Amino acid sequence: MDNLLLILFLTAAASFFSTLILYLRSSSPSSSRSRRRSFTSQSHSHGLGQLPLGTLGWPIVGESLEFISCALTDRPESFMDKRRCMYGKVFKSHIFGTPTIVSTDAEVSKFVLQSDAKAFVPFYPKSLTELMGKSSILLINGGLQRRIHGLIGSFFKSADLKAQITRDMEKYIHKSMENWMQDQPIYIQDESKNIAFQVLVKALINLDPGEQMEILKKQFQEFISGLMSLPINIPGSQLYRSLQAKKKMARLIQEIIQSKRDGGMSNINVPKDVIDVLMMNNASDQPLTDDLIADNMIDMMIPGEDSVPVLMTLAVKYLSDYPAALQQLTDENIKLKELKAQLGEPLSWSDYLSLPFTQNVITETLRMGNIIIGVMRKAMRDIEIKGYLIPKGWCFFAYFRSVHLDESNYEWPYQFNPWRWQDNKDISNSSFTPFGGGQRLCPGLDLARLEASIFLHHLVTQFSGSTTLMWM
Numbered sequence: 001m002d003n004l005l006l007i008l009f010l011t012a013a014a015s016f017f018s019t020l021i022l023y024l025r026s027s028s029p030s031s032s033r034s035r036r037r038s039f040t041s042q043s044h045s046h047g048l049g050q051l052p053l054g055t056l057g058w059p060i061v062g063e064s065l066e067f068i069s070c071a072l073t074d075r076p077e078s079f080m081d082k083r084r085c086m087y088g089k090v091f092k093s094h095i096f097g098t099p100t101i102v103s104t105d106a107e108v109s110k111f112v113l114q115s116d117a118k119a120f121v122p123f124y125p126k127s128l129t130e131l132m133g134k135s136s137i138l139l140i141n142g143g144l145q146r147r148i149h150g151l152i153g154s155f156f157k158s159a160d161l162k163a164q165i166t167r168d169m170e171k172y173i174h175k176s177m178e179n180w181m182q183d184q185p186i187y188i189q190d191e192s193k194n195i196a197f198q199v200l201v202k203a204l205i206n207l208d209p210g211e212q213m214e215i216l217k218k219q220f221q222e223f224i225s226g227l228m229s230l231p232i233n234i235p236g237s238q239l240y241r242s243l244q245a246k247k248k249m250a251r252l253i254q255e256i257i258q259s260k261r262d263g264g265m266s267n268i269n270v271p272k273d274v275i276d277v278l279m280m281n282n283a284s285d286q287p288l289t290d291d292l293i294a295d296n297m298i299d300m301m302i303p304g305e306d307s308v309p310v311l312m313t314l315a316v317k318y319l320s321d322y323p324a325a326l327q328q329l330t331d332e333n334i335k336l337k338e339l340k341a342q343l344g345e346p347l348s349w350s351d352y353l354s355l356p357f358t359q360n361v362i363t364e365t366l367r368m369g370n371i372i373i374g375v376m377r378k379a380m381r382d383i384e385i386k387g388y389l390i391p392k393g394w395c396f397f398a399y400f401r402s403v404h405l406d407e408s409n410y411e412w413p414y415q416f417n418p419w420r421w422q423d424n425k426d427i428s429n430s431s432f433t434p435f436g437g438g439q440r441l442c443p444g445l446d447l448a449r450l451e452a453s454i455f456l457h458h459l460v461t462q463f464s465g466s467t468t469l470m471w472m
Contacts (some may be wrong), residue, residue: 003285005394015374025424048391049122049388051092051207052101052388052389053390054102056099058091061094062094062097064097066093067093072284079404080104080399084104084165085387089104089105090108095397096395096397098438099394100396100397101390101395102397102399103398103399104399104403104406106429107430108398109400109403109437110433110437112396113398113439114438115383115438117142120377120383120396121378121380122140123395123396125227125231128227130233131226131243136295136299136308137296137300139150140361146439147286148278148296149439152274152277152278152443155271155277156446157461159349161447162349162447164272166201166348168202169195169199170458171457172194172195172452176194177458180373189309189310190314192308192313195310195455196303196308197220197304198302200371201216203273203447204301205253205273206256206272212252215252219245219249220245220301221246223246223298224242225238226239226242227242248295253298254291255365257290257293260275260279261279268372272295272301278293289330292456305373308448310369311366311448311452312452314369314371315361315365315452315456316352317370318416323402325361326460328357329357329358329447330458333358333461334460336351336354336355337457347457348385349450352450352457357422359421359449360419360422362456363418363447363458364420364421365416366434367410368370368405370405370434372400372434372435372436373436374401375400375436375440378394378421379392379394400433404434405415
């Protein structure tokens with residue numbers, strides 16, 4: 001089970017238990033009766049169509065307990081699959097402390113993800129929204145969101161940044177492997193986390209490894225612990241400690257911003273990091289404050305802690321389980337390394353991405369591993385899609401994992417088979433959404449592939465078989 005899934009079901013649990021506490025503190029029987037009437041009324045049709053089949057479960061609790069218990073198993077999608085068999089690919093439930101329309105239908109999910117803020121806005125549990133803040137790119141909508149997303153996305157796709165990422169990845173991987181000892185276990189997830197975090201922080205705020213990096217990493221660990229906390233912000237609580245850690249990180253980043261400003265932004269022709277990009281494109285009619293820039297740099301460090309390291313770790317696990325795939329990937333990478341050595345040229349970012357079977361392995365890892373299991377949205381008005389009604393105020397949960405493991409989309413879906421992609425199968429269709437979709441498509445998807453490609457290349461071309469790899 002990947003770390004993002006762990007965060008998801010624990011925040012769901014936190015939302016449920018905090019709601020239950022507030023419910024038990026209610027002072028009068030009449031308020032309880034009112035809540036029961038309100039809960040029941042939400043199950044009726046709103047006149048635009050029909051609510052999907054399903055059940056809201058118990059009052060207050062909903063179906064959260066079963067959802068969480070299934071998430072603890074090796075088949076977390078069993079909660080969705082059971083209801084999909086009973087009610088269809090789109091059904092209603094009550095999880096995350098709110099009535100929810102769950103979609104395992106690729107077309108319905110695609111429609112919602114491509115909708116604008118007049119129809120759907122991001123939805124997250126309370127502890128996460130408080131920790132991220134109102135100015136987070138995960139929560140803002142409209143023109144500001146499109147502007148920031150577009151600037152960051154363009155920078156992440158630039159050849160200059162990909163070349164920098166390649167140099168940094170190679171440097172940090174070599175440094176890490178120098179400490180690998182024969183006959184000693186190597187914990188891939190820990191190693192990949194350390195490498196990916198340093199690479200991402202360099203791309204975001206141009207900070208090199210050193211004392212400041214270690215301070216930032218320590219505060220960041222405290223910060224992300226709040227993603228799995230109860231939404232209680234009082235001194236001593238995890239959420240309080242996480243918010244304090246975020247303030248300390250924000251001050252460090254604001255010092256970097258001020259240092260850049262004092263050095264003269266007009267002298268910068270090519271941006272070195274995301275801060276440069278945002279400062280160089282800071283229009284006077286809609287300025288980006290230092291607080292907004294700092295907060296979003298912190299939020300964007302999360303993939304360096306979870307998404308990219310989990311992708312690398314799962315790729316190693318799957319390859320270890322399928323020797324034929326490992327051998328073909330190794331042969332492909334050794335061939336490239338020998339060719340570049342004969343030409344006397346270093347490997348470029350385009351070389352790493354040019355290896356077809358390596359890319360197939362990464363694609364299959366994304367499909368099976370489901371680094372991002374789904375996304376949540378809140379309906380801003382009654383919406384009808386394919387005859388299904390999504391009522392205003394309800395949560396919509398696009399559950400990618402069930403789509404990626406649906407045998408109607410993929411033959412033998414639980415089998416790791418990178419060869420299924422070798423016939424140039426379309427990876428841009430609605431049945432393959434490892435990075436989300438629509439206006440909020442993850443801007444770092446190309447970098448995630450590049451980092452995983454570099455990591456796997458150096459692992460299989462330099463790895464000593466006498467060292468034991470551990471992926472947890």
